[in-house]
Every structure is written in structure tokens, then in C-alpha cells.
Amino acid sequence: AQKVTQAQTEISVVEKEDVTLDCVYETRDTTYYLFWYKQPPSGELVFLIRRNSFDEQNEISGRYSWNFQKSTSSFNFTITASQVVDSAVYFCALSEGGGYNFGNEKLTFGTGTRLTIIP
Amino acid sequence: DTEVTQTPKHLVMGMTNKKSLKCEQHMGHRAMYWYKQKAKKPPELMFVYSYEKLSINESVPSRFSPECPNSSLLNLHLHALQPEDSALYLCATGTGQETQYFGPGTRLLVL
Numbered sequence: 209a210q211k212v213t214q215a216q217t218e219i220s221v222v223e224k225e226d227v228t229l230d231c232v233y234e235t236r237d238t239t240y241y242l243f244w245y246k247q248p249p250s251g252e253l254v255f256l257i258r259r260n261s262f263d264e265q266n267e268i269s270g271r272y273s274w275n276f277q278k279s280t281s282s283f284n285f286t287i288t289a290s291q292v293v294d295s296a297v298y299f300c301a302l303s304e305g306g307g308y309n310f311g312n313e314k315l316t317f318g319t320g321t322r323l324t325i326i327p
Numbered sequence: 328d329t330e331v332t333q334t335p336k337h338l339v340m341g342m343t344n345k346k347s348l349k350c351e352q353h354m355g356h357r358a359m360y361w362y363k364q365k366a367k368k369p370p371e372l373m374f375v376y377s378y379e380k381l382s383i384n385e386s387v388p389s390r391f392s393p394e395c396p397n398s399s400l401l402n403l404h405l406h407a408l409q410p411e412d413s414a415l416y417l418c419a420t421g422t423g424q425e426t427q428y429f430g431p432g433t434r435l436l437v438l
Contacts, residue, residue, distance in 0.1 A: 251431060251434065299369055314383070
């Protein structure tokens with residue numbers, strides 16, 4: 209069975225500091241997808257990034273960067289120069305399968321990390 | 328612009344009421360999902376529709392009844408709910424292993 213662990217329940221940092229959100233996953237599949245979603249107080253889950261299991265390249269998008277390491281089953285998310293608007297709950301998620309299970313895919317979410325940026 | 332919309336944004340209902348949640352997508356996706364999210368918890372999958380057919384029902388009580396009239400619409404009919412059903416209900420769309428895109432959700436309170 210697949211599992212996603214976000215050990216950090218809550219993090220608070222002062223604005224402009226860098227912060228890293230940890231995500232560790234478990235899966236028996238060799239083909240899988242990893243995701244990060246942001247959930248601000250309004251409630252909508254906002255997609256941030258998707259990574260497939262064959263692509264270990266790190267990615268940077270503006271102030272956001274992601275570090276995918278299969279050797280440690282981790283997919284960590286770093287926000288550089290944090291801003292108040294980054295305050296939200298962040299979920300890491302895993303989807304198994306090689307694309308053959310259309311309509312039967314499931315996202316397994318971690319428990320989320322509540323990030324508070326202090327002005 | 329949000330391409331997955333949900334109505335209503337808020338809903339208060341009594342335990343004897345019948346109400347419906349609506350979700351509409353304009354992304355051309357053929358998979359649609361209903362999730363339930365309690366406070367301070369991750370979303371929990373309820374139902375999956377694939378090409379307008381129900382493909383996954385996560386043992387959801389029958390007081391929740393999903394419907395997919397066409398490829399753009401997804402409904403969740405509610406009847407005889409319990410106070411513990413109060414939650415944020417999220418709709419999502421996707422294309423298989425591709426990303427699931429979520430709507431803004433409906434906050435439901437059952438009195």
C-alpha cells in the first residue's frame with residue numbers, strides 16, 4: 209500500500225526566510241507520480257507541481273523549488289524568500305500506476321503541513 | 328480563471344433535507360472526482376467517474392448519491408445527512424495519471 213508522510217505538522221517562519229517542507233513516500237510501484245498542492249484558507253486545492261518516478265531532475269519555479277530523491281523516497285519543497293501570501297496548508301500526494309488504470313487512479317495525500325509566514 | 332467550478336460555496340441543511348452539490352469543468356477531462364475534507368485533515372476520496380461511469384465508490388454511505396449527467400457536470404445528491412457529514416466537499420477533474428485539478432469546494436454544515 210502507498211503512504212505519504214509529512215512529519216512537520218506546523219511551521220512558522222518570519223517573512224523572507226527560506227523554508228523547506230518535507231515529504232517522504234512509500235510505494236511498491238516502479239511507476240508513480242508525486243504532487244504538491246497548496247490549500248489557502250479559502251479552501252481550494254491549488255496544484256503546484258507533478259513529478260513522475262522516472263524524472264529525478266530538481267525543478268525551480270520562481271521562489272519555489274523541489275528536490276526529488278528516489279534513494280531516500282523524498283520529495284521536498286523549498287520556498288525561498290517566503291512571503292505572507294505563502295501562508296497555507298501544503299499537501300504532498302502520491303498516485304500509483306503506469307497509466308493503465310484510467311478512472312481507477314487514487315491520490316494518497318499526506319497529512320499536510322500548515323505554514324505560517326510571520327510579517 | 329478557475330476551470331472547475333462548484334456551487335454552492337456554502338450550504339447549511341437539516342438532517343431531513345435533500346440538497347445537491349454541483350461541479351462543472353471546462354477542461355475536457357474525462358475523469359471526475361468527489362472528495363470530502365474534514366478540518367485539519369487531508370481530502371478523502373469518495374467517488375470517481377471515468378467517461379461518465381462510476382468507477383470507484385470508496386464505501387460511501389448511501390445518503391450520498393453521485394451523478395454524472397455528462398462529461399462536464401458532476402453532482403452529489405445529499406439526503407438524510409448526519410452532523411458528522413459536515414465538511415468541505417471538493418470536486419476534481421483529471422486525465423488518468425495526469426494532475427487532478429480541484430474546484431473551490433462547498434462548505435457543508437449539517438444541523
